[in-house]
Amino acid sequence: MDEATAANLFGVLSNADRLRVIRVLVEAGPDGRSAGDIAGAIGATPSRASFHLAALSEAGFAIGEKQSRQMIYRINFEHIGALIAFLMEDCCKGSTRLRACCGMA
Amino acid sequence: MDEATAANLFGVLSNADRLRVIRVLVEAGPDGRSAGDIAGAIGATPSRASFHLAALSEAGFAIGEKQSRQMIYRINFEHIGALIAFLMEDCCKGSTRLRACCGMA
DNA sequence: AAATTATTTCAAGGATACTTGAAATATGGA
DNA sequence: TCCATATTTCAAGTATCCTTGAAATAATTT
Numbered sequence: 001m002d003e004a005t006a007a008n009l010f011g012v013l014s015n016a017d018r019l020r021v022i023r024v025l026v027e028a029g030p031d032g033r034s035a036g037d038i039a040g041a042i043g044a045t046p047s048r049a050s051f052h053l054a055a056l057s058e059a060g061f062a063i064g065e066k067q068s069r070q071m072i073y074r075i076n077f078e079h080i081g082a083l084i085a086f087l088m089e090d091c092c093k094g095s096t097r098l099r100a101c102c103g104m105a
Numbered sequence: 106m107d108e109a110t111a112a113n114l115f116g117v118l119s120n121a122d123r124l125r126v127i128r129v130l131v132e133a134g135p136d137g138r139s140a141g142d143i144a145g146a147i148g149a150t151p152s153r154a155s156f157h158l159a160a161l162s163e164a165g166f167a168i169g170e171k172q173s174r175q176m177i178y179r180i181n182f183e184h185i186g187a188l189i190a191f192l193m194e195d196c197c198k199g200s201t202r203l204r205a206c207c208g209m210a
Numbered sequence: 211a212a213a214t215t216a217t218t219t220c221a222a223g224g225a226t227a228c229t230t231g232a233a234a235t236a237t238g239g240a
Numbered sequence: 241t242c243c244a245t246a247t248t249t250c251a252a253g254t255a256t257c258c259t260t261g262a263a264a265t266a267a268t269t270t
Contacts, residue, residue, distance in 0.1 A: 003121040003124045003125060004121045006118075006121075006124060007118070007119050007120050007121045007123075007124055008119070010115045010116075010118040010119035011115075011116070011119035011257090013111075013112070013115040013119075013192075014112050014113070014115040014116035014118075014119050015112050015257090015258085016108040016109045016111075016112045017258095018112075019108045019111060019112055019196060020108060022196055022197070023196050023197075026196070026197050026198050026200065027198070034216080034217095035216075035217060035218090036215090036216060036217075039217095045259085045260080045261085046216075046217065046218085047217090047218075047219085047259085047260075047261075047262095048258085048259065048260080049217095050217060050218055050219085051218090051219095051258075051259085052258095053217095053218095054218085066217095066266095066267095068216095068267065068268075069215065069216050069217080069266075069267045069268060070215095070216060070217080070267095071216075071217060071218090075197075077197070077200055077202045077203040077206055078206050080192070080197065080203055080206070081203050081205070081206020081207040082206065082207075084189055084192065084193065084203075084206075084207040085206070085207040085208065087118075087185070087189065088189065088207065088208075089207075089208070091124060091127055091128050091131070092127070092128075092131050092180075092182070092185065093131050093132070095131065095182055097182045098182040098185055098186050098189075099186075100186070101182055101183050101185070101186020101187065101189075101190070102186040102187075102189040102190040102193065102194075103190065103193075103194070103209075104208075104209050116227090120227090120228085122228095139246080139247095140246075140247060140248090141245090141246060141247075144247095150229085150230080150231085151246075151247065151248085152229085152230075152231075152232095152247090152248075152249085153228085153229065153230080154247095155247060155248055155249085156228075156229085156248090156249095157228095158247095158248095159248085160227095171236095171237095171247095173237065173238075173246095174236075174237045174238060174245065174246050174247080175237095175245095175246060175247080176246075176247060176248090
């Protein structure tokens with residue numbers, strides 16, 4: 001992952017609504033959750049939630065699947081992990097000091 | 106750490122110049138590096154580098170200390186670690202799936 | 211087919227962030 | 241003191257992002 005890509009991905013995480021969406025999707029687990037449910041859970045209008053879900057999807061943090069009338073979104077841990085790995089291993093050279101700071105002993 | 110704070114911190118990481126600065130500071134180690142050196146290393150004008158160093162400092166990712174005429178900046182791993190910990194433990198509930206994705210077994 | 215439900219798209223407006231270059235500040239040396 | 245060095249600050253312009261509300265799309269039900 002190059003710096004420009006990582007910067008864009010951090011940009012997608014730089015919004016409280018989107019972090020809340022991630023939290024909701026993590027709680028939902030593999031079943032995922034519908035766009036409308038997510039909007040309700042984070043207290044946003046459907047339009048606003050859709051805007052943020054689109055950002056998360058395009059970035060790869062969430063994956064959406066159409067199920068009849070609803071859009072079901074699921075978290076994509078792999079992508080979040082890839083960004084964390086960039087920050088820790090690539091950008092911070094796997095610093096043991098940093099690893100200690102987030103429970104990686 | 107609450108979502109708004111985390112979102113702001115991710116915002117600070119959402120810039121390729123600033124990620125390059127972090128990399129330079131990690132390489133520099135505990136001696137740190139001067140603002141002018143950093144500007145040269147990332148290929149930015151002094152003014153532009155100063156703008157980004159101010160953002161990193163204010164966020165707590167870097168710590169600056171004035172030494173005579175120069176400003177020496179050092180990386181602050183603790184703060185980066187706190188943000189990673191928020192994302193992994195708090196936001197993603199310590200998901201073992203996520204941990205596996207970034208080498209935390 | 212018409213109405214209902216679920217979601218997205220769009221345009222307009224406001225807010226925030228970034229770059230540039232010039233000017234200001236501060237320190238050290240001649 | 242005067243000049244050079246190191247860095248920051250500022251204003252102006254540009255670009256990007258976010259919110260809102262209305263309209264469009266799509267699928268289901270009656």
